[in-house]
Amino acid sequence: MLVERLMHSPPANLDMLIIEGANLGIDKPTISEAELEDQFVELGGRTPGRLFVTWSGQIIDRTVTLYRAARQCGRTLVIDLYTADVLEAVADGTRLPGPASPNWPLF
16 A cells, blocks of 8 residues: 555655545545546535535645546635745645746636
């Protein structure tokens, strides 16, 4: 398992690694972000008016999933200030533009 290999042989020069592990060691059904995106697209297509979703802004892949689904539905994803701050904090080390970036994808 990837997590076990990472724990036994962590990357060099690493001071701290914090990962979300709510599903580690639990045998329950899960779905991929791609499947979740499809479900959000379907929900967005059949739901008139506003659609509110709550999630942790620290789960970057979920923010990306929701953004992609919103784009496919022709909707605008509005994020809270905390999520914007998280995206700004990771912008330098990722391909994701931060909210203050001129490349922030407004539509």
